[in-house]
Amino acid sequence: MTLVIQLIFGLVAALIIGAAMMVVLVRNVIHAALWLIACFFGVGALYLLLQAEFLAVVQVLIYVGAISILILFAIMLTRQVTGEGVRQLVGGWRLWLTVAISALLFAVVIVPTVASQQWNVPPPLGPEGAPEPLAGPAELGRGFVSEFLLQFEVAGVLLTVALIGAIVVAYEERARRRRVLTLAEEHELRKRAAASDQPAGD
Amino acid sequence: MYELLDALINGRLGLGWPGWAVALLGHVAVATLLFLVAPVQMLFFTYYERRAIARMQDRIGPNRVGPEGIWQPIADGVKMFTKEDIVPAAADRYVHLLAPIVVVAPTMFMFAVVPWGPGMVPVDLNVGLLFFFAISSISAVGLMMAGWASNNKFALLGAMRAVAQMVSYEIPAVLSLIAIVMLTGTLSVVQIVAAQGGLVISTADLPGVPDVGLGWFIFTPVGLLACLCFFIAALAEGERTPFDIPEADSEIVAGYMTEYSGMKFGLFYLAQYVLNFLLCAITAVVFCGGWQGPGVGWLAAQGLSPANPDGSWVFNLFAGMLGVFYFLAKTYFFFFVMIWARGAFPRLRVDQLMDFGWKFLIPLTLVNVVSAAVWVGITRWGPEEGLDFTAQWSPLLRWGVAFALTMAINVVAYLTLARLYAAAQAARGRVDLEELVGSVPTSA
Numbered sequence: 001m002t003l004v005i006q007l008i009f010g011l012v013a014a015l016i017i018g019a020a021m022m023v024v025l026v027r028n029v030i031h032a033a034l035w036l037i038a039c040f041f042g043v044g045a046l047y048l049l050l051q052a053e054f055l056a057v058v059q060v061l062i063y064v065g066a067i068s069i070l071i072l073f074a075i076m077l078t079r080q081v082t083g084e085g086v087r088q089l090v091g092g093w094r095l096w097l098t099v100a101i102s103a104l105l106f107a108v109v110i111v112p113t114v115a116s117q118q119w120n121v122p123p124p125l126g127p128e129g130a131p132e133p134l135a136g137p138a139e140l141g142r143g144f145v146s147e148f149l150l151q152f153e154v155a156g157v158l159l160t161v162a163l164i165g166a167i168v169v170a171y172e173e174r175a176r177r178r179r180v181l182t183l184a185e186e187h188e189l190r191k192r193a194a195a196s197d198q199p200a201g202d
Numbered sequence: 203m204y205e206l207l208d209a210l211i212n213g214r215l216g217l218g219w220p221g222w223a224v225a226l227l228g229h230v231a232v233a234t235l236l237f238l239v240a241p242v243q244m245l246f247f248t249y250y251e252r253r254a255i256a257r258m259q260d261r262i263g264p265n266r267v268g269p270e271g272i273w274q275p276i277a278d279g280v281k282m283f284t285k286e287d288i289v290p291a292a293a294d295r296y297v298h299l300l301a302p303i304v305v306v307a308p309t310m311f312m313f314a315v316v317p318w319g320p321g322m323v324p325v326d327l328n329v330g331l332l333f334f335f336a337i338s339s340i341s342a343v344g345l346m347m348a349g350w351a352s353n354n355k356f357a358l359l360g361a362m363r364a365v366a367q368m369v370s371y372e373i374p375a376v377l378s379l380i381a382i383v384m385l386t387g388t389l390s391v392v393q394i395v396a397a398q399g400g401l402v403i404s405t406a407d408l409p410g411v412p413d414v415g416l417g418w419f420i421f422t423p424v425g426l427l428a429c430l431c432f433f434i435a436a437l438a439e440g441e442r443t444p445f446d447i448p449e450a451d452s453e454i455v456a457g458y459m460t461e462y463s464g465m466k467f468g469l470f471y472l473a474q475y476v477l478n479f480l481l482c483a484i485t486a487v488v489f490c491g492g493w494q495g496p497g498v499g500w501l502a503a504q505g506l507s508p509a510n511p512d513g514s515w516v517f518n519l520f521a522g523m524l525g526v527f528y529f530l531a532k533t534y535f536f537f538f539v540m541i542w543a544r545g546a547f548p549r550l551r552v553d554q555l556m557d558f559g560w561k562f563l564i565p566l567t568l569v570n571v572v573s574a575a576v577w578v579g580i581t582r583w584g585p586e587e588g589l590d591f592t593a594q595w596s597p598l599l600r601w602g603v604a605f606a607l608t609m610a611i612n613v614v615a616y617l618t619l620a621r622l623y624a625a626a627q628a629a630r631g632r633v634d635l636e637e638l639v640g641s642v643p644t645s646a
Contacts, residue, residue, distance in 0.1 A: 004222060030350060034297065037343055054329050057336045065339025069365060072346045137329060137389055
């Protein structure tokens with residue numbers, strides 16, 4: 001059984017890393033966004049492998065269903081989607097220097113983490129005979145309204161502020177709005193114009 | 203399925219397979235079965251819709267191929283297969299090819315949590331309802347891909363409209379389901395169905411009620427309002443007629459599928475009808491008891507099960523058949539309502555669609571969530587939760603009070619919102635017209 005799990009883990013990890021690489025390697029921005037969606041899927045599959053069903057579903061719902069759609073919307077409203085003729089910022093020896101610096105910075109983060117990691121930790125189990133999985137929706141909900149209430153409320157306020165901000169930014173004065181007329185409206189206008197012309201003609 | 207295969211392979215045949223192989227075989231068998239069922243449902247739905255809409259429009263509809271035209275969808279399928287597959291020269295080939303797959307795959311995934319009968323569910327996820335909606339939101343990505351990769355302005359417009367509509371109407375759909383999740387306290391679709399036994403009053407609210415499988419949520423004020431809101435949102439999600447703006451053929455040809463031909467177009471069609479089937483099915487399951495109906499519970503109790511080892515498998519078979527019959531009957535009824543709406547209503551404008559979703563449905567479903575909380579508070583809570591005054595009431599009195607209170611809240615909310623919404627729409631139309639009259643030069 002563990003062999004099967006490890007095999008699945010290997011496949012999923014390869015998918016995540018490959019997709020993440022493609023996100024930065026492809027030139028077409030839309031393709032990059034689509035690879036990012038594949039990467040999100042892989043992360044969702046990892047959660048599922050860890051038996052965190054709720055997190056896996058929420059990962060798909062929020063990242064694939066909402067955030068990536070937003071990214072796609074934003075990209076489609078921009079120009080230069082294909083990325084052809086875009087000048088590379090660095091080239092030649094400068095490129096290799098950039099790669100080296102990035103690798104060094106990444107190593108600074110990853111090496112201490114890997115070195116101090118305790119491997120082969122047994123998976124955390126619930127109390128004996130607990131039927132609910134550890135990351136079930138009920139446990140998360142209880143955590144949100146008891147232990148992490150402050151964080152939850154702060155996040156809520158932040159989202160509300162963002163929502164109001166979006167409305168303020170997008171709000172358009174009615175007087176300045178211009179609209180394409182529908183046929184019915186054009187007809188109505190013509191009728192009114194004719195009606196207002198009538199008394200003037202008499 | 204697992205127990206059955208395990209008993210067959212390891213017990214009867216004595217092959218000694220490991221557990222995961224049996225589980226894999228079981229899931230593959232169920233998945234194959236569902237992959238066969240889904241296209242058949244789609245074929246039937248196309249025929250059903252064409253015949254029903256023809257009847258409403260005083261026509262006959264397809265009646266040439268086979269008795270009463272029942273083989274018409276198969277003839278259509280054959281025609282679809284023989285068509286040339288055209289890819290526009292300026293299209294993004296790979297994304298164009300992948301898009302129909304990304305649209306179809308999620309609809310097949312969604313079958314995983316739909317219960318067909320007592321014990322007949324492919325996977326009983328403890329977050330089944332959420333899974334259903336998470337997966338359905340993936341097809342929006344496929345629509346985006348189709349619209350963009352076709353390199354066609356109608357396709358892109360259609361995709362933008364489709365995605366905007368899906369994202370907007372997901373909110374009222376999920377909010378109306380939250381009311382039911384609050385009533386049952388679970389996200390598992392199987393347990394939501396199990397909570398709907400009883401006779402008008404659910405057994406969960408009144409333990410002594412006779413269980414004939416009719417304690418559907420649609421009989422409570424909370425469930426009724428949630429069902430109506432959910433069904434309207436489902437019409438928008440499935441791009442059915444009052445909300446078929448993304449593929450409005452009089453404006454943008456066929457929306458995101460404009461540049462698709464042959465079987466790729468067929469896949470979009472398949473995805474759409476399967477999605478409609480699933481939306482009708484989930485409406486039936488969550489609000490109308492799914493497979494619950496008179497007789498199923500009794501038959502299932504007589505059958506072979508761990509709790510009842512000396513039952514007869516014949517009863518299991520009959521319980522399953524009756525359950526599937528009730529489930530499909532409800533699903534087909536809801537699809538009939540969809541066709542009915544198509545025959546009765548004209549298409550909305552985009553701004554009307556958005557106004558209706560955001561300014562009417564979402565506030566209404568939010569009020570419904572509040573009345574669901576009131577319902578749960580009055581029928582379930584006791585002194586432990588800090589509600590002393592309901593402790594000495596009988597369950598029937600509690601149910602009655604909850605019914606009256608939530609009914610009052612919902613009716614008042616509906617009337618108020620409807621009046622406000624109508625007034626706002628009228629005012630908006632008036633202002634629009636005045637603005638237009640003011641902006642047009644009088645010489646015109």
